[in-house]
Amino acid sequence: MNLAVKDIRHNLGRFALTALGIGLLLMIVMGMGGIYRGIIEDATLLPDRIGADFWIIQRDTRGPFAELSRVTPNLVHRALAVPGVRRAREFVYHTIQRERGGKPLRVAVLGLSWPIDKGEWIPLTAGRPLGQNHFEMIADQTLGFQLGELISLGKDTYTVVGLTKSMISSGGDGIGFFTVADAQSIQFDTAGEAIRLERAAREARGEHSEFVTKQPSLLEQAVRPAQELPAIARPQISAVLVSVATGVDSRCVADIIAGWGDVSVYTKEGQRDLLLKGSVEKIRRQIGLFRVLLTLIAAIIMALILYTMTLDKIHSIALLKLIGAPNTVILGLIMQQGLLLGLLGFGIAFAVGQRVFPMFPRRVILAETDLFQLGMIVLVISVASSFLGIWKAMNVSPNEALS
Amino acid sequence: MKNGFAIQTEILTKVYGSGNTEVVAMQEATMNVSRGEVVALLGPSGSGKSTFLTAIGLINPPTSGRVFIGGQLVLEGSRAYTNLRAFRRKHLGFVFQKANLIPFLSALENVEIALEINGSSHRAARIRAMELLDYLGVGDRAENLPSMLSGGQQQRVAVARALANHPSVILADEPTAALDSQRGRQVMELFAQIAHEQSAGVVVVTHDHRALDVFDTLYEMEDGVIRKQSEVVAS
Ligand SMILES: Nc1ncnc2c1ncn2[C@@H]1O[C@H](COP(=O)(O)OP(=O)(O)OP(=O)(O)O)[C@@H](O)[C@H]1O
Ligand SMILES: [Mg+2]
Numbered sequence: 012m013n014l015a016v017k018d019i020r021h022n023l024g025r026f027a028l029t030a031l032g033i034g035l036l037l038m039i040v041m042g043m044g045g046i047y048r049g050i051i052e053d054a055t056l057l058p059d060r061i062g063a064d065f066w067i068i069q070r071d072t073r074g075p076f077a078e079l080s081r082v083t084p085n086l087v088h089r090a091l092a093v094p095g096v097r098r099a100r101e102f103v104y105h106t107i108q109r110e111r112g113g114k115p116l117r118v119a120v121l122g123l124s125w126p127i128d129k130g131e132w133i134p135l136t137a138g139r140p141l142g143q144n145h146f147e148m149i150a151d152q153t154l155g156f157q158l159g160e161l162i163s164l165g166k167d168t169y170t171v172v173g174l175t176k177s178m179i180s181s182g183g184d185g186i187g188f189f190t191v192a193d194a195q196s197i198q199f200d201t202a203g204e205a206i207r208l209e210r211a212a213r214e215a216r217g218e219h220s221e222f223v224t225k226q227p228s229l230l231e232q233a234v235r236p237a238q239e240l241p242a243i244a245r246p247q248i249s250a251v252l253v254s255v256a257t258g259v260d261s262r263c264v265a266d267i268i269a270g271w272g273d274v275s276v277y278t279k280e281g282q283r284d285l286l287l288k289g290s291v292e293k294i295r296r297q298i299g300l301f302r303v304l305l306t307l308i309a310a311i312i313m314a315l316i317l318y319t320m321t322l323d324k325i326h327s328i329a330l331l332k333l334i335g336a337p338n339t340v341i342l343g344l345i346m347q348q349g350l351l352l353g354l355l356g357f358g359i360a361f362a363v364g365q366r367v368f369p370m371f372p373r374r375v376i377l378a379e380t381d382l383f384q385l386g387m388i389v390l391v392i393s394v395a396s397s398f399l400g401i402w403k404a405m406n407v408s409p410n411e412a413l414s
Numbered sequence: 415m416k417n418g419f420a421i422q423t424e425i426l427t428k429v430y431g432s433g434n435t436e437v438v439a440m441q442e443a444t445m446n447v448s449r450g451e452v453v454a455l456l457g458p459s460g461s462g463k464s465t466f467l468t469a470i471g472l473i474n475p476p477t478s479g480r481v482f483i484g485g486q487l488v489l490e491g492s493r494a495y496t497n498l499r500a501f502r503r504k505h506l507g508f509v510f511q512k513a514n515l516i517p518f519l520s521a522l523e524n525v526e527i528a529l530e531i532n533g534s535s536h537r538a539a540r541i542r543a544m545e546l547l548d549y550l551g552v553g554d555r556a557e558n559l560p561s562m563l564s565g566g567q568q569q570r571v572a573v574a575r576a577l578a579n580h581p582s583v584i585l586a587d588e589p590t591a592a593l594d595s596q597r598g599r600q601v602m603e604l605f606a607q608i609a610h611e612q613s614a615g616v617v618v619v620t621h622d623h624r625a626l627d628v629f630d631t632l633y634e635m636e637d638g639v640i641r642k643q644s645e646v647v648a649s
Binding site: 012014017018020021022324327330331332333334335336337340408409410412413 | 464468473474499500501502503504506508510514515516517518519523526527528530531532536539559575587
């Protein structure tokens with residue numbers, strides 16, 4: 012006869028409620044683990060997926076994901092000239108915030124180097140990669156755009172041609188993929204009045220300049236867009252992505268480029284580590300700490316519940332001792348209930364979590380290793396927290412059955 | 415050798431507490447119960463009857479003195495000569511005044527558990543438990559939880575459980591307090607019958623003077639001292 016089950020059957024409603032409570036608690040613990048995993052995954056998604064062997068970035072910066080990095084576009088050609096380099100791509104990355112339907116809309120704008128990179132490496136859930144140099148975009152689902160929808164950004168309108176899932180910046184914003192040219196025009200979109208004022212200012216500065224006095228036609232150049240003026244344009248791409256030819260050690264190539272005085276080089280792993288140590292480090296540590304605390308709280312609550320469950324049965328336990336039941340019977344009664352509670356709680360946490368987590372604003376990833384780990388923790392908690400009850404049960408005298 | 419006796423005690427003394435709060439609940443209590451003998455223990459409240467019963471029941475060891483069960487020395491003071499819990503489940507049967515049953519088990523399961531912890535298979539336990547309940551007239555309530563049984567029915571389930579493992583000693587503390595006099599008498603008669611049939615020693619603490627003719631021997635306890643009454647006092 013299984014006493015644990017008989018007792019539960021007798022107090023079924025209460026046990027079910029307790030299991031539900033523990034289940035929801037464990038769900039939060041599970042969710043915390045998932046959010047932690049999600050943050051890491053989101054942060055490292057781009058460097059992992061983009062398929063570059065290394066990144067060339069502005070000297071002494073930590074790359075486009077961690078901070079602002081600006082390099083000159085001709086860096087692409089310099090990189091291509093290095094022996095062993097198969098492909099060098101421009102990379103533009105920045106986050107914009109606009110409004111859409113009255114709500115703030117944050118888009119991580121990522122420029123792809125048309126035509127060598129049309130976004131074939133992006134895992135699409137619908138649609139296609141970019142098909143032309145302008146006015147097309149691939150959007151992440153979290154942005155809420157539909158396939159074929161027209162989106163106005165800056166002075167132009169872009170058609171959503173492809174959709175992705177879970178392509179998210181380390182800040183949690185959905186990524187919009189454009190060509191580099193489009194990404195730049197979104198970034199440097201300036202109001203007409205601002206442009207007019209800037210030109211006037213340039214002309215005014217020019218009039219006092221020796222060059223213009225010597226060669227007045229220079230002033231005519233001042234009215235052209237800034238990025239067409241090599242003399243005054245700022246470097247406009249964030250980084251250059253380099254892939255090496257097969258059979259070439261990317262380390263050697265990277266070392267050559269790292270020797271140039273104006274740039275730094277990061278490997279994929281370097282960029283990944285940098286992201287984890289840099290921009291998401293604090294949030295990652297905080298969530299990790301929260302997860303540990305929640306696990307501890309769950310353990311304490313479970314121990315208390317099992318303890319009170321034992322207290323409720325203490326008269327029966329004394330009676331069992333009185334009629335001579337061996338300790339294994341009493342131990343089994345408490346331990347089995349603890350394990351059952353843990354098991355049910357874990358099951359409920361998983362089942363409810365599956366439905367609830369997709370509604371969270373940030374991605375929750377239930378990795379198998381994490382689930383397994385949590386399962387083990389719950390197992391240990393169940394057993395350990397049974398000990399408090401078992402300790403109480405072992406100390407009760409059979410005499411107490413008579414009072 | 416003390417083989418003819420189911421229970422034998424030698425100058426059992428029990429002292430609760432110490433110093434100012436010291437209570438001598440039992441003083442040099444000596445009682446011999448033969449196999450097949452049914453003994454009643456009478457006495458006013460607080461005289462130490464339960465203390466004596468729990469001492470020979472190996473639940474609440476005496477401060478000093480020796481307890482023999484079936485001729486075997488099991489207790490000397492608080493020192494145990496055997497695993498008391500295992501000894502209880504094999505050789506002793508208990509019935510108490512109230513709250514005898516495990517509330518989350520049915521009547522049948524309450525009897526079964528006593529058999530199963532003593533090594534019976536589930537099947538064998540079920541058959542024997544059902545037999546016992548039928549024998550005690552509560553077979554039709556086998557599936558009921560204790561809370562759904564009357565006091566008398568609960569008491570009979572407890573008796574069935576006490577009998578389950580063919581104990582050589584049955585100890586009952588006011589088992590009929592919750593019963594009407596007719597039912598009470600039936601239970602007492604049952605004890606007598608079992609004692610004789612299974613040659614078990616039975617000690618019953620009782621306040622009920624109407625059923626004393628059922629007993630073979632009467633003992634009177636007062637202020638912790640046990641005296642044997644030579645004559646049976648009828649109501
Ligand atoms: N655990 C205890 N601690 C201290 N004193 C106790 C304890 N148990 C019993 N006593 C005392 O020992 C004495 C005998 O108690 P006991 O319960 O044996 O009496 P009893 O004859 O069974 O009484 P009743 O007929 O009321 O059940 C009483 O004075 C009681 O107060
Ligand atoms: Mg008493």
